[in-house]
Amino acid sequence: MSRISTPEPQLAPEASQPTLNAIKAKLGSVPNFFRVLSNSPAVIGAHAGLNQGLSKALDVKTRERIALAVAAVNGCEYCNAAHTFTGYTFSKLSREEIERARQGTSEEPKAAAAVAFARKVAETRGKVSNADIDTVRAVGFTDAQVIEIVAVVAENFFTNLINNVAATDVDFPDI
Template identity: 55%
Template sequence: MPRIATPDLATLPAASAPILDAVNKSLGVIPNLYRVAGLSPAVLQGMTGLGGALGKSLDVKTRERIALVTAQVNGCDYCLSAHSYLATNLAKLSAEEIAAARIGKSADARANAAVAFAKAVAEARGQVSDADLAAVRLAGFSDAQILEIVAVVVENFFTNFVNNVARTEIDFPVVAAAA
């Protein structure tokens, strides 16, 4: 049961309206996460601004793999559900790749390095080992790309935490975090 109710669009602060309009134009719908975040225009702007900036760096498959492993680490059922849907329908990842991403793995060597590093960042709260950093570099990721992986993990921590605190009503096919 939600701890912060999903608001009707008409009840949200006026400053959230243009941001939510942009979300609707981009996605064709306004997911409950954005409605809840819209209670605070500052939170909504921060969330969409970071997501928009990072949407131009790493490819969508990599971003979705990172979102999946981060949601799994944080036990966020809303984000696991949303990103399983997006991984299938937007990133075109197979069910096997989605399951692997949730545990920080991929059949693709480069993708495996990225998602394993993202898992290490999430689990260690950024205190990764020298070996973790060496492995992602060995896979061909530049320092800029490594920082982008970290930023995508942080972006997903933000949405995971919002959804875990709010217990946002899931408006995607439901996927539960593994114990």
């Protein structure tokens, strides 16, 4: 059971309502994570802004792979379930590729470099080596994309921390 309240969307603070309504329109329902965030209009708004901004960074499959790797590093049950579902259902990652992402790899060389770097960023809290950066650049990532990988790691750290603290009830189906 969640340690932080998970209000029904209509009972969330009024200032959280526009974001919750947008999520419901996009997904058809409001997952528990967003219901937990809705306790604070400032936090749900900040998350929405970060998520919207980073939706323009990298491709969706790479972002999902990073989310899975970071959830594995941080032991986030909720995010692991959520990104397994969204990675499989919307990004069309295979079950095998989802498992590879959790381990920080991929069968695609460029994706493997990105997710390995992301996992290293998560594990070392950003204290990567020059060789780590050189490796991700060697497969064609620009400095802008290296920063985007780091930002996607940070976004997922944020969601992992919220869900680990809240012990958010998982509401995504097993894949």
